Amino acid sequence: MSLQYPHAQPPAAGELVEVAPGVFWLRMPLPFQLDHINLWLLRDGDGWTIIDTGFPDDAVRATWQQILDGLDGPVRRLIVTHFHPDHLGLATWLMEKTDAELSMTTGEFLTAHVVWNEVGGHGARFMVEQFRQHGLDAERLARFEQRGSGYRKAVPALPEYYRRFKAGDVATVDGRKWQIIIGHGHAPEHMALYCAELGVLISGDMLLPRISTNVSVFAATPDADALGWYLDSLDELARDIPAETLVLPSHGLPFYGTQARVKALHAHHDERLRALENSCEQAPQSAADLLETLFQRALDTHQTMFAMGEAIAHLNHLEQAGRLSRNTDASGVIRYTRPPSAAH
Numbered sequence: 001m002s003l004q005y006p007h008a009q010p011p012a013a014g015e016l017v018e019v020a021p022g023v024f025w026l027r028m029p030l031p032f033q034l035d036h037i038n039l040w041l042l043r044d045g046d047g048w049t050i051i052d053t054g055f056p057d058d059a060v061r062a063t064w065q066q067i068l069d070g071l072d073g074p075v076r077r078l079i080v081t082h083f084h085p086d087h088l089g090l091a092t093w094l095m096e097k098t099d100a101e102l103s104m105t106t107g108e109f110l111t112a113h114v115v116w117n118e119v120g121g122h123g124a125r126f127m128v129e130q131f132r133q134h135g136l137d138a139e140r141l142a143r144f145e146q147r148g149s150g151y152r153k154a155v156p157a158l159p160e161y162y163r164r165f166k167a168g169d170v171a172t173v174d175g176r177k178w179q180i181i182i183g184h185g186h187a188p189e190h191m192a193l194y195c196a197e198l199g200v201l202i203s204g205d206m207l208l209p210r211i212s213t214n215v216s217v218f219a220a221t222p223d224a225d226a227l228g229w230y231l232d233s234l235d236e237l238a239r240d241i242p243a244e245t246l247v248l249p250s251h252g253l254p255f256y257g258t259q260a261r262v263k264a265l266h267a268h269h270d271e272r273l274r275a276l277e278n279s280c281e282q283a284p285q286s287a288a289d290l291l292e293t294l295f296q297r298a299l300d301t302h303q304t305m306f307a308m309g310e311a312i313a314h315l316n317h318l319e320q321a322g323r324l325s326r327n328t329d330a331s332g333v334i335r336y337t338r339p340p341s342a343a344h
């Protein structure tokens, strides 16, 4: 079973493509190796609802301005799936431009603020200490220290008010019900939206067709089984979302094939878990030691952040499943070993 892509090409900059009745797809550039994000505009009576904002830079602001100027009615609502800069970063700017009110989950709203302010175990300074414990070398740590808060650098301002969505809530847009689906592992309380009437799932970053969603462990919750949470959230989607649903992901092309994609992602993570387990067979390994096992390529500082998060998430998962044991040495570095009894 493979994925079906009903649109071979993404929209051009500033173009709106209707992918379901009243649901429009637009694309914005991202200044990373992952070079784009998909955003969604929903017709809502005589106005509009925007899903996610794009990354805060001038190219995105200019494209938004062009789109807003072309709309036939006011933007009344902005719904944000999660706190990451490419999804929430322009919320303040868009709210000022349009007078729209913001809706998101409490977990994402509060996480944005603590990461931005680097308090409560969140943000760059806590992450540097977490990566030190997971064996990252002094040179790469120094690069993180010099970089400081990537989040605060990227996001100029955050909204101070919002309307809360929580699990089980329903958003009514243009008279149609969109069910709020909370997912974990990529961000604390990520929100996807599912409209049974249209057969459409706006999946955010939880279900992507080509790349695998980044799964990371926050410094504040060092033992979190973020990978287990993520896989459980995927299983819920596979169970609850009918196969004929059109999935609108934040990156890549819209697709059909939720169950096939969830199955492929399980296989991908199983394979990574086995590779890590095998790498810890001969000698104890830290998360930093294992970056090469997981990513056979050079990583820049931004990618190293995601890679370390991913490695720690997999190692926590293996340790909690009893497949690896964990030791902390005298200098505080955590290493993992495959216990003899778990060999097979």
Ligand SMILES: [Zn+2]
Residues within 6 Å of the ligand: 082, 084, 186, 187, 205
């Ligand atoms: Zn994200």
